[in-house]
Amino acid sequence: MKPLNADMHCHSTVSDGLLTPSEIVRRAYANGVELLALTDHDEVGGLVEGHETADEIGLRLIDGVEVSISWGDDQTVHIVALGVDPANAALMEGLRLIRSGRDARAGRMAAELDKVGIHGAYDGALRHAGNPALVSRSHFARYIVEQGHAKDVKTVFDYWLAKGKPGYVEHAWATLDDALRWIIGAGGIAVIAHPGRYRLSRAELRELFAAFRDLGGRGIEVLSGSSKDDEVREFSRIAREFGFLASRGSDFHGPGESWIDLGKMPDLPEDLTPVWSQL
Ligand code: AMP
Ligand code: MN
Ligand code: MN
Ligand code: MN
Numbered sequence: 001m002k003p004l005n006a007d008m009h010c011h012s013t014v015s016d017g018l019l020t021p022s023e024i025v026r027r028a029y030a031n032g033v034e035l036l037a038l039t040d041h042d043e044v045g046g047l048v049e050g051h052e053t054a055d056e057i058g059l060r061l062i063d064g065v066e067v068s069i070s071w072g073d074d075q076t077v078h079i080v081a082l083g084v085d086p087a088n089a090a091l092m093e094g095l096r097l098i099r100s101g102r103d104a105r106a107g108r109m110a111a112e113l114d115k116v117g118i119h120g121a122y123d124g125a126l127r128h129a130g131n132p133a134l135v136s137r138s139h140f141a142r143y144i145v146e147q148g149h150a151k152d153v154k155t156v157f158d159y160w161l162a163k164g165k166p167g168y169v170e171h172a173w174a175t176l177d178d179a180l181r182w183i184i185g186a187g188g189i190a191v192i193a194h195p196g197r198y199r200l201s202r203a204e205l206r207e208l209f210a211a212f213r214d215l216g217g218r219g220i221e222v223l224s225g226s227s228k229d230d231e232v233r234e235f236s237r238i239a240r241e242f243g244f245l246a247s248r249g250s251d252f253h254g255p256g257e258s259w260i261d262l263g264k265m266p267d268l269p270e271d272l273t274p275v276w277s278q279l
Helices: 021-030 047-057 089-100 102-115 121-129 137-146 153-161 176-185 202-214 229-242
Strands: 035-038 060-071 075-082 189-192 219-224 245-249
Touching: 021 035, 021 047, 035 047, 047 060, 060 089, 060 176, 075 176, 075 219, 075 245, 089 102, 089 176, 102 121, 102 137, 121 137, 137 153, 176 189, 176 202, 189 202, 189 245, 202 229, 219 229, 229 245
Parallel strands: 035 060, 189 219, 219 245
Antiparallel strands: 060 075, 075 189
16 A cells, blocks of 8 residues: 655744745645644744645644653753644643743843844844744744855855754753653654754664653654655664654745655654554
């Protein structure tokens, strides 16, 4: 049987994506996606518009959100929540708390960038974000490209915004405990996003997976837009060993800015249980 073309991870203008929720849904449909989850960072505000368009064109849309957490020694880890109730009060309050830290963090980032010759970054990033509660490193990156300091967003991260670079500041997001309580309490399935992108050793990653599973986490992104073949093999093995459901998500942010377009990833290994079988 032909596997379902499911894309369980993408972003709209409601966080740091370049397309509106409606445009994302239309593009996914045009790309052959049969099941889509919109997973903006720490925000569910795009889901109403997404559902309007999805209903109109006949695409099934899953309510999602990508939750930012801090883990260990200032590591940021992302947990994708799928099938959550966007009206759940505790989840909404939790997400609001996470967002409430973004504006002050942006101010601290801009002050650091100013010291290395990138001026006006707070206002510039805010212009791209449209909302201080949603301002992210992606918006800074777009401003820095626009100012002619770098040729693309990826280069900006390499020089200024990745951990250890001059524009990176430490920030406390939610805890893993809180995030899983909110997600599970809102009826959702928690999935570890892009496990290959964290600067954690094999042993540290395993500690994360074990803690995540102990707290009720159920899934892992075996296929992310940025996954390399060896990572797909490694996280397939992890899914089997830990009994995780397998997810597949492009992490699409916009044309020209993302590794891969909506729904354009390979299929999951056949023996894994897709997370969408539980949604
Ligand atoms: P923030 O939540 O403000 O820390 O921003 C994180 C976002 O920055 C991620 O969701 C990605 O969209 C983007 N990002 C992180 N690292 C990179 C990278 N190396 N290249 C391009 N975008 C990145
Ligand atoms: Mn992002
Ligand atoms: Mn992420
Ligand atoms: Mn993402």
